[in-house]
Amino acid sequence: MIYPLQNCLRSTWFLFKPSILCSRFRAYSGFSTLALPVESSRFTGSGELIGRCDIDTIVSKVHAGSSDDEILQSLMNDRECNSIQLSHDLIEKLLHRFKDDWKSALGAFKWAASRPGYNHSRQAYDMMVDILGRMKQMDRMKDFLEEMHQGHLVTFNTIAKVMRRFAGAGKWENAVKIFDELETFGLEKNTESMNLLLDTLCKEKYVEEARDIFLLLKSHIAPDAYTFNIFIHGWCKINRVEEAQWTIQEMRGHSCQPCVISYSTIIQFFCCRNNFQKVYELLDAMTAQGCAPNVVTFTTVMGSLSKAERFEEALQLPLRMKTAGCRPDTLFYNCLLHTMGRAGRVKDAINVFELEMPKVGVAPNTSTYNCMVAMLCHHAQQQKALSLLQDMENLKICKPEVQTYYPLLKSCLKTGKIDSLLSKLLNDMVNKHHLSLNISAYSLLIHGLCRANRCEWAYNLFEEMISKDITPYHRTCRLLLDEVKAKNLYDAAEKIEGFMKKL
Template identity: 85%
Template sequence: MMHPLQNCLRSTWFLVKPSILCSLFHASHESSSLALPVEASHYTGSGSGVVGRCDVDILVSKVHAGTSEDEVFQCLVNDGECNSIQLSHDLIDKLLRRFKDDWKSALGAFKWAASRPDYKHSHQAYDTMVDILGKMKQMDRMKDFLEEMRQGHLVTINTIAKVMRRLAGAGKWENAVRVFDELETFGLKKNTESMNLLLDTLCKERNVEEAREIFLLLKSHIAPDAYTFNIFIHGWCKINRVEEAQWTIQEMKGHGCHPSVISYSTIIQFYCCRYNFQKVYELLDEMVVQGCPPNVVTFTTVMCSLSKAERFEEVLQIASRMKATGCKPDMLFYNCLIHALGRAGQVEDAIKVFEVEMPKTGVSPNTSTYNCMIAMLCHHAQQQKALSLLQDMGNLKICKPEVQTYYPLLKSCFKTGKIDTLLSKLLNDIVNKHHLSLDSSAYSLLIHGLCRANRSEWAYNLFEEMIRKDITPNYRTCRLLLDEVKAKNMYDAAEKIEGSMKKL
């Protein structure tokens, strides 16, 4: 009979609306200023004069942040509009996701839905609630909630995984072990799957030695599998003890488990991060000898590290080696190869990979592929080709651009002086065509570029837009803009910028 683990380890107690802002950018030739933001909402519906508002938005609007779970419950229970909504598992999942960082609202809404006579929570909703409480460090409430689930026979292995990971993440790894010890009381078994969950939880939180101690206690009762040893290989590498990781490969063989590509690739990644490519090449050869040849993920990992180390000749050699083995390239492989070719200045070769080799092998580009190509073309002053690629993204509809897609193009506008024409068009496309929101990096890029282009009025309008959207500008951006507006005698603007700088 298996003895409880906590008897062998240190004993501890188990504690256990947003508005949608779409800014319309418009720079006129006369003023070169940014238009004031236009608020737009995709919500519709009855009630408050907004048409077609979706159910989850109605529920969120009724909840006030900071109130207690009981107040949230009472607020929803006593609201006729909320109680007229037809509940579904999908609706509650969306509602809990909205409250993933607000445990009081999440728990109040969860209890309200459970009180409805026409609704019963799914296992997923219970697990999500456990995860939210754990994430927000509400360990006592998570313990109470888990006890309710236990009484209702609602605990699954997925529930236990979330509980153990939140406890270990909060530094309470002994409590995670106690949960494992009590598995049978939840109607679950201590087997290879549940043991691996515990070991993986501990190793990911760098408690590898503790995980090893537990494994030695359990292995006579529970048979390990290849995944068990891969957990330890990853864990030892994470705490920079690669010798133990390599020894674990030998231990695997002793238990009749064959090392997999994952086993070797984890150690290869360790050496890649330290640019120890001699060890990397030795391991690649060993994999072949052991009848466990590298896969596309292994080769891509090595290529990316070689590219970071600017060893571009070796990147191409690894790419050729991979193709020679018959290993089929995938999207991430090509993204890495294109990036390396661009950094090496081999623009035409990168274009050939994108336009010829990828279609030939049936690999479709994703947003990252386009981002890489556009950045490379802009860096090499081929702005028109970059714009053509951006247009292709819209026409082919394989993938959609993101704000980062536009960064190189925005920068090139300032380099080429195409501010009144191309810059205005790009900003309009970002906001109105693709409905993207500018982030802090995009605002900083634009403000710096406009200041250097002597467009401080437009730059200041962007600064005001940031403040309205609660995006905090960095000190360098504020300092640069402040100097520019002072030089233009824009004293009111200078005062507001100085006020913002005091809050940084």
């Protein structure tokens, strides 16, 4: 028999209150346009237009700041909302839309639950629990969990979310209480559930508390290798690497062999502190003990060496990796290309990208192209970067994103190719690839266009940002304001000044 942990640990436990809920809900991914001197369109980030009208209708009826009961009544009394056909997909998208607004989420959830013939999915219940916990509505989250318990809807996934939200809110004792009550939810206390609790506590830096709990449980629940890897990560997270190294020895005492994850976690700790002597010692120890480093280990080390500007050491790793019989993957090559770019080895990078990667059968992804485009633009090889973008579009291995275009936009502004190339690139982004600019890209364009004496276009982009609820940086507003005033664009200046007063 496993005795309740609260009998052994210092803590003040909560008691569940009677349920006050009856529930359900939805979510959506926003749309965006781009102010251009060319035709533009509106798309989601993924290019999908799913349930937009229905979601927008519901969202338009919800007033931010209202109580969940006020929102419930508003939606229940709205004929247009009640004519919408509900689906689990629609409700879950709506919940995602309100992930940072628990009142709207809960009100809409209750409204959906009140609709005849509609029953929420377990996914929607779990999402609602997570929203309440993330917004620190812990009492409501407990009430909601009790409601789910009464309806036999609690799953291991539900418990995982509740534990993590309690621990994240600094209430680690309540996370332990949930573990103690697992059997009342029809769930088992076993290695998997114990690991969930320990992992939850360690990720929130309650490693000592997790260790005390483990010592109480290990005679009843057998640990596995993952249990010890949780502690290795936890000790490293709170800068106690000696305990992490000792844990590797403890693993062997429980007949669990340290794996590549065990060592790689400690290697990452030393990488973050630029202690590469320890890193190399651990790499040698892994090989000596028959636990060869994997591609993730080598990628971590290379990235850290590159960050520390120890480029020659970093560029020796592919040979060491080959000697160890470890096959590179796309992420490794992305790191290698980035390192070569920082080291100024552009020709070598092109050779790796064009010859070595195809030879070993490793396909590039969007990040690979982003790295190459940025490198070529940085070294004033704009035409080569444009050719690479064209190859990316033709091969259709992966799709460009805003970050792919960012260096090219910057290069256009720097070289003055605004009316020709810049317009084409922006048009391709919006109309060919259905991309929406982020705040970094907008800021780059507005600043660049102002420097190029094109403040009218810059102001159009400023208005576009505002319409999409993207708040410009203060320095962007200041620069644009000075430029439009210099051009005697008084209406634009007045609007910019009015917006700045609201910041």
